[in-house]
Amino acid sequence: MDELLEILSELHPEIDFSTHTALIDEAVLDSFDIVSTITEINERFDVAIPADKIVPENFNSAAALWALVEELEDE
Amino acid sequence: MRINVLEYLDRAARQWPDKAAFCDAEEQLSFAALDAYSRAIGTALAADGHAAEPVVVYLPKSPKTVAAFFGVLRAGCYYVPLDDEMPRLRVELIIQTLAPRAILCNSKTRAAVESLDYSGAILDVDALCATPVDNAALAAIRAEAIDTDPIYVVFTSGSTGKPKGVVACHRSVIDYVEQLSARLAFDGDTVFGNQAPLYVDACLKELYPTLKFGATTCFVPKGLFSFPVKLLEYLNDKGVNTICWVASALTLVAGFGTLESITPTHLRTIAFGSEVFPPKQLNAWRRACPNARFFNLYGPTEATGMSCAYEVTRDFAEGESVPIGRAFPNTQILLLDEHNARVTEAGVTGEICIRGTALTLGYYSDPERTDAAFVQNPLQSHYPEKLYRTGDLGQTNAAGELCFLSRKDYQIKHMGHRIELGEIEGAAHTLPGMRSVCCVFDDVRKKIVLFYAADVDKAALIAHLKTKLPRYMLPNAIHPRDELPLTPNGKLDRAALKASLA
Numbered sequence: 001m002d003e004l005l006e007i008l009s010e011l012h013p014e015i016d017f018s019t020h021t022a023l024i025d026e027a028v029l030d031s032f033d034i035v036s037t038i039t040e041i042n043e044r045f046d047v048a049i050p051a052d053k054i055v056p057e058n059f060n061s062a063a064a065l066w067a068l069v070e071e072l073e074d075e
Numbered sequence: 076m077r078i079n080v081l082e083y084l085d086r087a088a089r090q091w092p093d094k095a096a097f098c099d100a101e102e103q104l105s106f107a108a109l110d111a112y113s114r115a116i117g118t119a120l121a122a123d124g125h126a127a128e129p130v131v132v133y134l135p136k137s138p139k140t141v142a143a144f145f146g147v148l149r150a151g152c153y154y155v156p157l158d159d160e161m162p163r164l165r166v167e168l169i170i171q172t173l174a175p176r177a178i179l180c181n182s183k184t185r186a187a188v189e190s191l192d193y194s195g196a197i198l199d200v201d202a203l204c205a206t207p208v209d210n211a212a213l214a215a216i217r218a219e220a221i222d223t224d225p226i227y228v229v230f231t232s233g234s235t236g237k238p239k240g241v242v243a244c245h246r247s248v249i250d251y252v253e254q255l256s257a258r259l260a261f262d263g264d265t266v267f268g269n270q271a272p273l274y275v276d277a278c279l280k281e282l283y284p285t286l287k288f289g290a291t292t293c294f295v296p297k298g299l300f301s302f303p304v305k306l307l308e309y310l311n312d313k314g315v316n317t318i319c320w321v322a323s324a325l326t327l328v329a330g331f332g333t334l335e336s337i338t339p340t341h342l343r344t345i346a347f348g349s350e351v352f353p354p355k356q357l358n359a360w361r362r363a364c365p366n367a368r369f370f371n372l373y374g375p376t377e378a379t380g381m382s383c384a385y386e387v388t389r390d391f392a393e394g395e396s397v398p399i400g401r402a403f404p405n406t407q408i409l410l411l412d413e414h415n416a417r418v419t420e421a422g423v424t425g426e427i428c429i430r431g432t433a434l435t436l437g438y439y440s441d442p443e444r445t446d447a448a449f450v451q452n453p454l455q456s457h458y459p460e461k462l463y464r465t466g467d468l469g470q471t472n473a474a475g476e477l478c479f480l481s482r483k484d485y486q487i488k489h490m491g492h493r494i495e496l497g498e499i500e501g502a503a504h505t506l507p508g509m510r511s512v513c514c515v516f517d518d519v520r521k522k523i524v525l526f527y528a529a530d531v532d533k534a535a536l537i538a539h540l541k542t543k544l545p546r547y548m549l550p551n552a553i554h555p556r557d558e559l560p561l562t563p564n565g566k567l568d569r570a571a572l573k574a575s576l577a
Contacts, residue, residue, distance in 0.1 A: 010552070013534030024298070032490060034301040035327055036522075036551055051304050051333035059301075 001066050007040045008062060017062045024056040034059060047072040078222040079245050083286035084110055084145055091289035097138035099294040104138040106289065109145065112204045116146020117213055119206040120177065123196065126151050129228055131178040133157045133188055134200060136273050136294055141282060143179050143200050151216040153225035156274040159184050164543045165238060167191065169230055172240055172440055179203070222246035228439050229276055231376050232494050232548070234485065236501035240439035241376045250432040251379040252283040254403035258384050259344055259370060261317065265290035268315035270300065270324055276376045277349070277491070280319040300324055303333035310339055317344040321491025322352035329356035334363035348372030348381060350488040354391035361387070373399035373479060376493070377448065377463050379433045382406050383477060398476035406431035408477060409462070410469060415453035424480060427467045434463050487516045489523060492547045499550065502543035503527060506536060511559045514550065515573045525550035526572050528558050
């Protein structure tokens, strides 16, 4: 989780990603951010986030995104 | 002969009054409504004494914004599209350069306009739309118009930090729209899914052919470009059959395997450009849409839009680059070597130079940079004739097709946007305490990388850059260093920094 928070903080240092729960709904993350976050996650955690998991619900909070990473790591 | 783009709108409103012209999630405008709004806005501007001057259109992307563009043209003025997401500094520089007397806004952008150092008229576009139309006044304005009158000013990144305002005219836009439409075979059944912002020339591909053919443009909600499955569902749902997107938007879809879980059902024309399309993703798109035609487009803002096209008719191997093809009719592309001699041999590199009616008029209030880029054709000295030097290097292949190689300078293409790395460095330098800074583009990972030496932490630098630069120009990675390496003659060693990324 810390490594994920680090990836996100690089994009927006002023945001507290550990508590924010509306990253997409409030347009904190845009498509540039989503693409680079997915790429970073895929590289660092050795997973491949599939297209059908790239939906707003999985990106609204760091916690939701971390849950997705863990789910993919288990597969 | 067509001399004004308003002829497209006049005809569309007569022939297809009730057909949907432009739609987004909230609103749909028919050709008749678009025409009526443009006349109301044009009447109001003309009545206030605006003529032959830039009028800023500071509105979020919507069908009404298109009506505002045409309203400005009906008043005999030219439009300058600004975006509600542009950083404040950029907007201020643009307003300084233009010194406009009128800015159109709506309730969403009014506060931003009012906070500017600007003393001209601030006009609410929704209020202007209610103005009773004075067709006699509009006809009188039109009778005076000629086809070399300006139509818009769009701003591109400048290496010194000052954006350059490219001024296009009716004639250049008409030439471009006619040639592009013929090459890509647009027609009345075309349903465009627009991706490009309205403040760049890329949106011309949808706006004007929509009017020319009575076609329809759907403004794809921006948020969908983050979520590829939802994006394709949207295209299928709206019956979108034609997309002209930056390659990075198409790469996003193919890159995450989206095309294996959902198939685009209506797409028949897929055009891309502005940057390199990796063959792997292109091939995936071609397999997913076997009946669609694919076009690689190339052209600078200074030649209005796109200048040439290549139709993809075969698979490309990894590492192979897709040609940019052949110039549109009525445009000539020349390759010139360092002695300004024409390169005609295949496989020999030259600078891509463009001549033709599609050339724009130059940069707004900037004769120096205009003269540096729009030069006398060096192949003849007998009469004045302009040629635009793109700064791009290219060569022709054995089949006679033009191929893009690289830039002569530090300009890059990132997510479809043209960016001067110098502008990013300039913005970083405005932070107090900055000793040295160097921006490079990581060609492999497609990232803008900034190196800097200063007693400033990374978070403060990012926060600072966000106030100075558009979102798409923000570095994707930032590396603090104690000192930046220098070459033996004391210049920043870009090559060494770039090599450190490998």
